Amino acid sequence: MKAVCWMGKSKVETQTVADPELVNPHDVIIKVTRTAICGSDLHLFDGFIPTMEAGDIMGHEFMGIVEEVGKDVTNLKQGDRVVVPFTIACGSCFFCKKKLWAACDNTNPNAHLMEAAYGYSGSGLFGYSHMMGGYAGGQAQYVRVPFGNVGPLKIESDLDDEKVLFLSDIFPTGYMAAENAQVEPGDTVAVWGCGPVGQFAIASAFMLGAARVIAIDHFPERLELARSIEAITIDYSEDDVEVLQALKDLTGGIGPDACIDAVGLEAHSNALSGFYDTVKTALMLETDRSAVLRQAIQAVRKGGTLSIPGVYGGLLDKVPFGAAFGKGITMKMGQTNMHNYMQPLLERIEKKQIDPSYIISHRISLDEAPDMYKIWRDKKDNVTKIVIDPWK
Ligand SMILES: NC(=O)c1ccc[n+]([C@@H]2O[C@H](COP(=O)([O-])OP(=O)(O)OC[C@H]3O[C@@H](n4cnc5c(N)ncnc54)[C@H](O)[C@@H]3O)[C@@H](O)[C@H]2O)c1
Numbered sequence: 001m002k003a004v005c006w007m008g009k010s011k012v013e014t015q016t017v018a019d020p021e022l023v024n025p026h027d028v029i030i031k032v033t034r035t036a037i038c039g040s041d042l043h044l045f046d047g048f049i050p051t052m053e054a055g056d057i058m059g060h061e062f063m064g065i066v067e068e069v070g071k072d073v074t075n076l077k078q079g080d081r082v083v084v085p086f087t088i089a090c091g092s093c094f095f096c097k098k099k100l101w102a103a104c105d106n107t108n109p110n111a112h113l114m115e116a117a118y119g120y121s122g123s124g125l126f127g128y129s130h131m132m133g134g135y136a137g138g139q140a141q142y143v144r145v146p147f148g149n150v151g152p153l154k155i156e157s158d159l160d161d162e163k164v165l166f167l168s169d170i171f172p173t174g175y176m177a178a179e180n181a182q183v184e185p186g187d188t189v190a191v192w193g194c195g196p197v198g199q200f201a202i203a204s205a206f207m208l209g210a211a212r213v214i215a216i217d218h219f220p221e222r223l224e225l226a227r228s229i230e231a232i233t234i235d236y237s238e239d240d241v242e243v244l245q246a247l248k249d250l251t252g253g254i255g256p257d258a259c260i261d262a263v264g265l266e267a268h269s270n271a272l273s274g275f276y277d278t279v280k281t282a283l284m285l286e287t288d289r290s291a292v293l294r295q296a297i298q299a300v301r302k303g304g305t306l307s308i309p310g311v312y313g314g315l316l317d318k319v320p321f322g323a324a325f326g327k328g329i330t331m332k333m334g335q336t337n338m339h340n341y342m343q344p345l346l347e348r349i350e351k352k353q354i355d356p357s358y359i360i361s362h363r364i365s366l367d368e369a370p371d372m373y374k375i376w377r378d379k380k381d382n383v384t385k386i387v388i389d390p391w392k
């Protein structure tokens with residue numbers, strides 16, 4: 001089959017590789033009908049996540065048709081159409097029983113690598129390094145999905161793939177970000193990053209009753225998408241715009257009730273602290289560029305909430321923790337507990353409350369993926385979301 005393989009920093013190739021096979025009795029094999037490139041894939045492409053090996057298959061956002069089922073799979077049969085969550089969960093450990101699916105204790109066979117670095121391991125993830133389980137990803141024609149009884153969501157209506165594909169990650173991620181922001185009716189919410197995760201965080205904050213959402217980015221097409229769903233926007237690259245002051249001006253001087261960092265460890269910044277991060281990460285003296293996290297801690301109102309769906313990898317410098325403490329803010333973060341959100345958000349799509357396909361800008365084949373990774377990294381060509389048809 002064809003698959004998009006990581007071949008080193010800033011290099012992916014579409015290669016012909018062996019088809020996946022059932023390994024465990026609870027596995028299913030999916031014939032992938034649509035898959036997507038995520039902002040999280042950039043952290044692999046840009047070399048921020050260790051333990052990738054040449055030839056690893058990329059991709060954790062995918063859906064398709066069940067091709068083969070292991071003998072212990074009872075919930076799915078050949079021919080079922082499914083969306084697969086990017087976090088792999090067993091469904092029966094302490095954490096899965098608490099519905100903390102992204103903390104599953106049974107799905108990362110390389111947990112010792114995470115434990116050495118972080119103390120504990122989260123769940124395994126598709127296509128996201130050996131440290132996160134070494135599972136082959138879904139930017140391919142076929143993929144093996146473990147725990148077939150637990151993760152995949154059956155799509156029984158005739159909704160187009162493009163309308164439901166983002167239930168695999170970014171729509172639930174944006175929704176959990178808004179839920180973690182503890183949005184209450186009437187709130188003002190600020191969202192940093194108008195990429196796909198930011199877009200669904202904005203849409204979800206409105207679903208949870210926010211009166212105003214202020215969206216921050218610097219790409220005109222992304223700001224335009226945010227305005228198209230009623231957000232107020234701030235372009236942080238405009239010379240006379242100072243984000244913290246703009247947020248104060250919009251909130252009577254007190255700051256937003258909730259802030260959402262939908263950017264994560266690769267934040268850009270023109271400020272001196274941004275230069276500091278660029279130099280220190282290049283010298284491997286710091287792991288993450290935290291410009292947005294710092295700004296969001298400073299911006300949020302006293303007693304407000306900071307929700308962080310953006311991925312962080314390691315040790316952060318100059319995070320104003322004293323400000324966080326002094327203001328008594330709540331911080332919530334982490335990989336999305338996907339399984340809690342897929343069915344309820346599917347129902348919202350079925351009821352036509354939202355059509356997540358509005359963010360798609362590019363539809364490509366697997367062969368076009370290597371070039372598109374560069375366009376996605378550099379945010380060229382007005383790219384807002386890339387969807388791959390593996391059979392094109
Ligand atoms: N928590 C999870 O489970 C989960 C799931 C999916 C994605 N993510 C993470 O969410 C983040 C966003 O993903 P995406 O697909 O939207 O990525 P993306 O790269 O498309 O978007 C990031 C956006 O942030 C903007 N940005 C950069 N610096 C900024 C700044 N200083 N102020 C405001 N905006 C700034 C960029 O211009 C870009 O538009 C990534 O870190 C990704 O890894 C987390």
Ligand SMILES: [Zn+2]
Binds near residue numbers: 169170
């Ligand atoms: Zn993703």
Ligand SMILES: [Zn+2]
Binds near residue numbers: 092104
């Ligand atoms: Zn589990």
